[in-house]
Amino acid sequence: MSNKENSFKKIVSHAKQYGFIFPSSEIYDGINAVYDYGHNGVELKNNIREYWWKSMVHLNENIVGLDASILMHPTTWKASGHVDAFNDPLIDNKDSKKRYRADVLVEDYVAKIEEKIDKEILKAHKKFGEGFNKEKFISTSPKIATYQNNSKKILTRLNKSLEKNDLEDVKDLIESLGISCPESGSKNWSKVKQFNLMFSTKFGASSDNAMDVYLRPETAQGIFVNFLNIQKSGRMKLPFGIAQTGKAFRNEIVARQFIFRMKEFEQMEMQFFVKPGTQKKWYSYWKENRLKWHLSLGLDKQNYRFHDHEKLAHYAEEACDIEFKFPFGFKELEGIHSRTNFDLGNHEKFSGKKLKYFDNDSNESYVPYVVETSIGLDRMFLALFSGSLKEETLVDNSIRTVLKLPLSLAPVKVAILPLIKKDGLPEIAKKIYNDLRYKFNAAYDEKDAIGKRYRRQDALGTPFCVTVDHQSLKDETVTIRFRDDMKQKRIKISSIDYTIDKSLSTINLLKNL
Numbered sequence: 001m002s003n004k005e006n007s008f009k010k011i012v013s014h015a016k017q018y019g020f021i022f023p024s025s026e027i028y029d030g031i032n033a034v035y036d037y038g039h040n041g042v043e044l045k046n047n048i049r050e051y052w053w054k055s056m057v058h059l060n061e062n063i064v065g066l067d068a069s070i071l072m073h074p075t076t077w078k079a080s081g082h083v084d085a086f087n088d089p090l091i092d093n094k095d096s097k098k099r100y101r102a103d104v105l106v107e108d109y110v111a112k113i114e115e116k117i118d119k120e121i122l123k124a125h126k127k128f129g130e131g132f133n134k135e136k137f138i139s140t141s142p143k144i145a146t147y148q149n150n151s152k153k154i155l156t157r158l159n160k161s162l163e164k165n166d167l168e169d170v171k172d173l174i175e176s177l178g179i180s181c182p183e184s185g186s187k188n189w190s191k192v193k194q195f196n197l198m199f200s201t202k203f204g205a206s207s208d209n210a211m212d213v214y215l216r217p218e219t220a221q222g223i224f225v226n227f228l229n230i231q232k233s234g235r236m237k238l239p240f241g242i243a244q245t246g247k248a249f250r251n252e253i254v255a256r257q258f259i260f261r262m263k264e265f266e267q268m269e270m271q272f273f274v275k276p277g278t279q280k281k282w283y284s285y286w287k288e289n290r291l292k293w294h295l296s297l298g299l300d301k302q303n304y305r306f307h308d309h310e311k312l313a314h315y316a317e318e319a320c321d322i323e324f325k326f327p328f329g330f331k332e333l334e335g336i337h338s339r340t341n342f343d344l345g346n347h348e349k350f351s352g353k354k355l356k357y358f359d360n361d362s363n364e365s366y367v368p369y370v371v372e373t374s375i376g377l378d379r380m381f382l383a384l385f386s387g388s389l390k391e392e393t394l395v396d397n398s399i400r401t402v403l404k405l406p407l408s409l410a411p412v413k414v415a416i417l418p419l420i421k422k423d424g425l426p427e428i429a430k431k432i433y434n435d436l437r438y439k440f441n442a443a444y445d446e447k448d449a450i451g452k453r454y455r456r457q458d459a460l461g462t463p464f465c466v467t468v469d470h471q472s473l474k475d476e477t478v479t480i481r482f483r484d485d486m487k488q489k490r491i492k493i494s495s496i497d498y499t500i501d502k503s504l505s506t507i508n509l510l511k512n513l
């Protein structure tokens, strides 16, 4: 097993062992690409959602929220283009009977070439040591140039074929690259076919007049159909944004990607409505703004990169992804799209209702342009979880597993631990716990030796452990231990609240934005 697979496996099993994520309906052997969040997972997920909401809605005076329904009138999806064009190209391996996304097979092939480039760079770095100039090496190494040209050629051909819907060429490409089934190694491929990703269901009580409806594949359309409701009732002036978080459903063709690609997932989306002609400026603004948001959380900058799209979705004028270095390589975490007036324009056409904005300044009516920021909450969870899970070797050579989540997003903020289960220590600890609970998600733990309890809290990312010992009986002090450096300090019981609050408050993060 490769290092990458090994570390991914560790992340999945840590998430399960510590109550973050379980396979859905596991007692029935689970259901592919659907997951449940456990008692710690739901706290972390709520905290990420809240951080996004506060920074997007509460801190921008021209952005407001919305909670639209999952089921929408089916014509919505005709107008948005999803009925006709929300497809993935799929291919079956005839021997293993496994189904794959044809474009993903090719992209994974290209990712391997990129890994080779990284290896070349690493080799050269080792060889030349301190004075190594990475940019110069990349621009002058003939081997790297060949790899880069090769990747570019493959991706250009893939994108062109997909744009033209030339599925035979996509199959040809897979065969000419010698791509084999990752499960069985077989190269016996079926034709490439398009597959619509929307889940449909019946709406209505009697089967005769039940209407076919879809589970929404994105939250964005709920925002577009409410554009005028919000603009009018909120007396909003352009530019302004509408944000919402909520479930979306896609019948994805998935192979073991944990919560990266799920059939039921949650999105956090914001549609920013602007005057036509200003969309380029706002697109750049949101691109930078969103990267800043990610960096505010404190993971290493090297984990993020932009990927500008060459192949654009049917509605987009410009688009990019913020990619994150997941355990299985750089992949899309968030999309930023300049969506033109495609959606509002089409909803006007299909509904026959005007969706124009009256501009008081220029005395004209027009359909606004839209810049969208769209991030998967579950992918954000995986990015933070995988980027924070560390194994550290301590001075005594033991290994400590610690989840170094951003402090204010940690599921449990403080654990109160009586050193032993007698001599009145549990009583003091319980009192502290009961007082702190009003403000922080706190835990009380008296089982096992203290060292073991510290490790348990480290593994789920708890920033502070407060230990009540015999000295607490005498002078009303406790020790407070910080997760990241394991340093302990003696403080007054009365100052625990302040000590925790000042380093945990989300305000610290938000002020950095």
Ligand code: ATP
Residues within 6 Å of the ligand: 218, 250, 252, 259, 260, 261, 262, 263, 265, 266, 267, 332, 333, 334, 335, 374, 375, 376, 377, 378, 379
């Ligand atoms: P991908 O190329 O990975 O399929 P996409 O380009 O289709 O993603 P968008 O339609 O732009 O994704 O959706 C916006 C965001 O929603 C993505 O950046 C991602 O974070 C999240 N997302 C999309 N599909 C899924 C999924 N199946 N499971 C979890 N998150 C998803």
